[in-house]
Each structure stands twice: as structure tokens, then as C-alpha cells.
Amino acid sequence: MTISNTSPEKRTSGNIVLVGMMGAGKTTVGRMLAKQLGKTFIDSDEEIQKRTGVKISHIFDVEGEEGFRQRESCVIQDLVKLDNIVLATGGGAVLKPDNRAALQANGIVIYLKSGVHDLWQRTRHDHNRPLLQTANPRARLQELFEQRDPIYSAVADHVIHTGKQSVQILIARLIKKISAQDQPRQAIHTMQTLNVGLAERSYQIHIGQNLIRRIDLLLKHIPHKRVAIVSNTTVAPLYLEGLSNTLAANGIQVQSIVLPDGEQYKNSESLNTIYDALLSNRCERNTPLIALGGGVIGDLTGYAAATYLRGVPFIQIPTTLLAQVDSSVGGKTGINHPLGKNMIGAFYQPQVVIADVATLNTLSDKELRAGIAEVIKYGLIRDLPFLEWLEQNIEKLLQRDPEALQYAIVRSCQNKAEVVGADERESGERALLNLGHTFGHAIENAMGYGVWLHGEAVAAGTIMAADLSRRLGWLTQQDVERTKKLFTRSGLPVQGPRLGTEKYMQLMGLDKKVVDGKIRFILLKALGQAVITDEVAIELLGQTLESCSV
Structure with missing residues (x-):
């Protein structure tokens, strides 16, 4: 599924839009948020039921998912024209490009992100979830999360990890995020x-x-x-x-x-x-x-x-x-x-x-x-x-444009802070921050610390990770070339030293992410979506190391 590369200009509506998986808490959080901010709360699924007079599950039974999505789009296009609302959307509302564009243009979009385990605990006894009425609903939920998570992240202005915190604390964090809405063109003298x-x-x-x-x-x-x-x-x-x-x-x-x-x-x-x-x-x-x-x-x-x-x-x-x-x-x-x-x-x-x-x-x-x-x-x-x-904006960063630099630093730290807040000690999601590092650390070690700068080694290692992701069928060649082009424009290496597969394997075997003797690789399911895996065939790894070394 492709995601539009353009973000529409936002109108001043006062709207807040909540997106996320079923069970993420959009309705509960939305009602409390609207009450606290003095806005009107609307649940798009409830609005569909009001207009049709039947439950969502009945629409799925009669019209199928595509029929429901068409009704959902009509409702969303109407609702976003309102002002000062908190809108809780259905889990699949972001699947249609027109919906994504409408939501982005007409409000601050918040992705309420929960792990699959938490989502399963909240939804497993709910029989009003049509998409989970399968032989293996837990696996279906995992599949939906992997499909939708990068779309939610792409459409959102902010990502809030729900975790185990109370709703009151979550609301406080949300309001703080909204009030501190970052703007790329914010005055550079403002801390x-x-x-x-x-x-x-x-x-x-x-x-x-x-x-x-x-x-x-x-x-x-x-x-x-x-x-x-x-x-x-x-x-x-x-x-x-x-x-x-x-x-x-x-x-x-x-x-x-x-x-x-x-x-x-x-x-x-x-x-x-x-x-x-x-x-x-x-x-x-x-x-x-x-x-x-x-x-x-x-x-x-x-x-x-x-x-x-x-x-x-x-x-x-x-x-x-x-x-x-x-x-x-x-x-x-x-x-x-x-x-x-x-x-x-x-x-x-x-x-x-x-x-x-x-x-x-x-x-x-x-x-x-x-x-x-x-x-x-x-x-x-x-x-x-x-x-x-x-x-x-990469040329602006290379030219040390203060405004571009500050925006890049803030955006990077926002991402890092969200991940660390959800996984401080790298037991799960935080490991994704090591994209390119397994290969990169091997390069630094082999060449002698200080010969390659850490960022240079990570750049070459990231291209290796992208190439391996392509060989596993996750990225396209176009994705790899797009990634390589950005690193090249940045003046960074896109090939590592030719150490040989055996040497790379030896050095990567010392990596901190090794579990039960298996090297865990951080790879890309798609641009904007990383994944951890230890299921990499040695033949494919060898092909990547050969192709990406000089």
C-alpha cells in the first residue's frame, strides 16, 4: 500500500483526530479529551450506525468490508468539515488516501499506539469486531497491525504510546503534545x-x-x-x-x-x-x-x-x-x-x-x-x-541552515523520546533504533575504532540492511535506490569495506542484539517501518555483503 508523499496544508479548525488500531482506546480517550478541552466528541463508527440504523457488523455482513469503507469515507468527509471536534476514527479509516488527506488537512492527527499484546487483551472478548471473526483472531490482529502501523505513523502529527499508564496521565501527555505542536518554520531563536x-x-x-x-x-x-x-x-x-x-x-x-x-x-x-x-x-x-x-x-x-x-x-x-x-x-x-x-x-x-x-x-x-x-x-x-x-531539505542541513537543523534535531529527538519512553532497556521496540548498526559496528571494529566515524559506518550498514530487506522481498529495488540516493546526497558512504562474509559474521556475532547465538538484524518491511528478525539465510546475507562492499 502506498502512502501519499504530500501533506496538505491544515485549515484552522480546532479539530483533533484520533487514529489507531481497534482496542487502542480512541473512544475512551476521545471522550475525556473532548470534555477537558471543551470540544465536541464524535466517534465515526457511532455516526455510521446512527445514519444507517444498524450495527457495523451488520454492514459488514450485508455489504462486505468495501461497502463499509465507502460509507465510512462519506461520513469522514462530512465530519472533518466541522470545527472544534475530537474525532475518533475506525481502525481502517486511514486505508483510503482520500480519508488520510482529509484528516490531515482538517485537524491535528494523533496516533494512539498500542502493542499487539495489549490490543489482544482488550479485544479478545469483543465479538463486535468483524475483522477478528476468524479462526485465528490473534494472528489476524498481528497482520492488521503490521499493515496499518506505518500508515498511522505516516498520517499522524504525533504518536502517543498508550502502554500501561492511566487514562488521566495519557490525556495530560496528549494535551501537552497538542499545545506544543511543532512547526518546521518556528522562530529559530525559540527554545x-x-x-x-x-x-x-x-x-x-x-x-x-x-x-x-x-x-x-x-x-x-x-x-x-x-x-x-x-x-x-x-x-x-x-x-x-x-x-x-x-x-x-x-x-x-x-x-x-x-x-x-x-x-x-x-x-x-x-x-x-x-x-x-x-x-x-x-x-x-x-x-x-x-x-x-x-x-x-x-x-x-x-x-x-x-x-x-x-x-x-x-x-x-x-x-x-x-x-x-x-x-x-x-x-x-x-x-x-x-x-x-x-x-x-x-x-x-x-x-x-x-x-x-x-x-x-x-x-x-x-x-x-x-x-x-x-x-x-x-x-x-x-x-x-x-x-x-x-x-x-538535505542541502539545507549540509549548509547548516539553523532553522532546518533545529527542526531535524527536534523531530529526531521526538522519535527517540517516544521509543525510549516505551522501551527504556531495549527489550523490544528500542532495538529498532539500531538500523544499520549491526553491520556498522562490525565495520568500525574491523577497521579500527576511529578510522570510520560511527555515522559513516551506520550509513554503509543501513544500505546493507536495505539491500538485505530487498532480497527478503520487503523492499523494492526502487526503495533501495531511494535510500542510497539520500545517503549519497548527504556525502555518506553507501558501501562497506570488503571484509568477507566470514569476517562480518564473526564480528556481528559479538553484537549486543545476539540472542541464543542468533544474530538479530534490524531490517525494513517498508520505508518507515523497521522490523527485528533472526531469520536470514546465510546465502542472502552473503549476497548482500558481496554486493554492498568495495
Whole structure:
């Protein structure tokens, strides 16, 4: 099923449209949301029943699904002309392109996303679901979810994971999302703040220009007037003195720790350098660590914070695009081992992330391109409209257009925050964020850490994943070429080094996603829809490695 590449302009209607699978809670949430916002609630299925005088199941019995879909389209086209309504749509309402266009043009579209297990628990005893009246309704539900999930994601302005939270908390999150509706053309001087929802470990991501000067964003997280800043030999000359002086002017004692720059220094020796400084200066459990730098500094500092005195607070101030859109968010910390990348570490969340877009002006072109690889990833795995935006705006990112950069960072962090909020410790959906990383980590390890930048290796690895997805019958050759074209326009490699299948298999066997001795691959069922699988024939893998290596 194809999804339109164009998003219609929205009219100012005050409408909120809820889409999602049967059992996602659209009607329950919609009624409460409408009551709280003073809007009128309408359920499209209920409206169809009012107009026909019969139940949905009867329409299916008499007219079939196609007959029902035609009636549904007529109702939706009428309802979207109204103003200030909360509209709960049927699960299949998004299947017709005309419906998608009408919903997008006439309201803020919210996808209430639930896992198949939760959906099954809510619907298994409901016999008024015509599409589930089959011999194996659980399998049918899984099939419908796989078909519709990428369509819901593509049509939605926001995705809300329902999870196990109460309806009241869900409504509060929803209202916050709606009130903070992101606009690509928002004034670039406005700081934007996102929330990573992890109960007592929740924290904010601040994104904007010159935030490194916003001492107010830091002071609330340094209550005991003492802090240790970890940076590297590249970033420290640019920002460490200014940050230290600002903190000192506010009565805060600063301990600076400057490490060598490069992936090859993300190791136990650098970690011990941090420990030595903290111990020598008698830093206490209430002394926060600030990571001032890129992904290596963030990972090292976070792991040091997780383990020093069994845990001290830490703050992320990422200064590379890759760190701002990926590694600073989500709490993955760690170091490399000679046998594998990021094999030693911990999940440990920061207190706050402060992403200063202005710091990207001092980033090398090579590092900027490496960060763009991680940005593209979000579009490929779960955000097709963002992928389309990137295809239209990639040159602006390469030219460091501040407005485009801030939009890309915000959109990337929104995606990352939603995934982390639903799966903090990578037991399921979060693994999808590793698209291209299984191949990419093997490349980094084989070539020597630092020879290929992480983003460069991920780019080549993503093309390998796309090629393998095509060989499994999921992507078309056109999809692969489209993906390759975007990476090429970004100045990123689209082929890996020729290591040989046996070497790649050996290195990928050390990957953290290996389960029961099987390598789990993150592949693409479609552009905008990633999947985890360990069912890959060695012959197909060999063909991909041969085709995508040089």
C-alpha cells in the first residue's frame, strides 16, 4: 500500500483526530479529551450506525468490508468539515488516501499506539469486531497491525504510546503534545523542550540556539554548588572556559577533566582517568558530571556517573549532531572493548539534555555528515513524513541552515523520546533504533575504532540492511535506490569495506542484539517501518555483503 508523499496544508479548525488500531482506546480517550478541552466528541463508527440504523457488523455482513469503507469515507468527509471536534476514527479509516488527506488537512492527527499484546487483551472478548471473526483472531490482529502501523505513523502529527499508564496521565501527555505542536518554520531563536517520560527518571531535552549560555537550565541540577565537567581536546578549547566561568560566577566550584578526542579513546583507560580525577578531588555522590562534547564524551561520562560511588547525577551538553539527535538521549552509556563496540556499559539516564544548535557551527563537515546518518535513520524506521522532509531539505542541513537543523534535531529527538519512553532497556521496540548498526559496528571494529566515524559506518550498514530487506522481498529495488540516493546526497558512504562474509559474521556475532547465538538484524518491511528478525539465510546475507562492499 502506498502512502501519499504530500501533506496538505491544515485549515484552522480546532479539530483533533484520533487514529489507531481497534482496542487502542480512541473512544475512551476521545471522550475525556473532548470534555477537558471543551470540544465536541464524535466517534465515526457511532455516526455510521446512527445514519444507517444498524450495527457495523451488520454492514459488514450485508455489504462486505468495501461497502463499509465507502460509507465510512462519506461520513469522514462530512465530519472533518466541522470545527472544534475530537474525532475518533475506525481502525481502517486511514486505508483510503482520500480519508488520510482529509484528516490531515482538517485537524491535528494523533496516533494512539498500542502493542499487539495489549490490543489482544482488550479485544479478545469483543465479538463486535468483524475483522477478528476468524479462526485465528490473534494472528489476524498481528497482520492488521503490521499493515496499518506505518500508515498511522505516516498520517499522524504525533504518536502517543498508550502502554500501561492511566487514562488521566495519557490525556495530560496528549494535551501537552497538542499545545506544543511543532512547526518546521518556528522562530529559530525559540527554545523547544521535549520530555522523555520515564516515571521518576523522566527528564527534559532543551533544543535551541546559544543554550550553552543559559545558566538557568543548569543551576537547578547543581544544588550543592559543585560540578565536574568532562570534555575533550577538541571541544574544551571552544566551550569549556566559557561554561566554567559562567558556573563560577554563580558560586559553583568546577573540576575540569579533558580527555583525548576520538572513538579509539572510548576505553577503560579514559574511564579510569575520569575516576582518578573524581577521587583525587574527593567528588561526592551529589556532585553532578557534565558531558561537554560528542557521543564518545557522553557515553564515557554517563558510564562514569553510573558507576562512581554507585551512581552520581549527570548532565548531557552534546556538541555534535550525532550526539544531539541520538546518543545523548536514552541513557545508553559505556565503553568499547577490543572485541566489540559498546560491550561494557549501563542504562543510566541524564538529569537533562541541553542541545545547543549553535555548537554545530564549529563541527567539521565530516562530523556533520556523520550525524545526518542518524537523522535519516529515524525517517527510515518509523517516520516516513520526516524521511520525505529530509529528501526535500538535505542541502539545507549540509549548509547548516539553523532553522532546518533545529527542526531535524527536534523531530529526531521526538522519535527517540517516544521509543525510549516505551522501551527504556531495549527489550523490544528500542532495538529498532539500531538500523544499520549491526553491520556498522562490525565495520568500525574491523577497521579500527576511529578510522570510520560511527555515522559513516551506520550509513554503509543501513544500505546493507536495505539491500538485505530487498532480497527478503520487503523492499523494492526502487526503495533501495531511494535510500542510497539520500545517503549519497548527504556525502555518506553507501558501501562497506570488503571484509568477507566470514569476517562480518564473526564480528556481528559479538553484537549486543545476539540472542541464543542468533544474530538479530534490524531490517525494513517498508520505508518507515523497521522490523527485528533472526531469520536470514546465510546465502542472502552473503549476497548482500558481496554486493554492498568495495
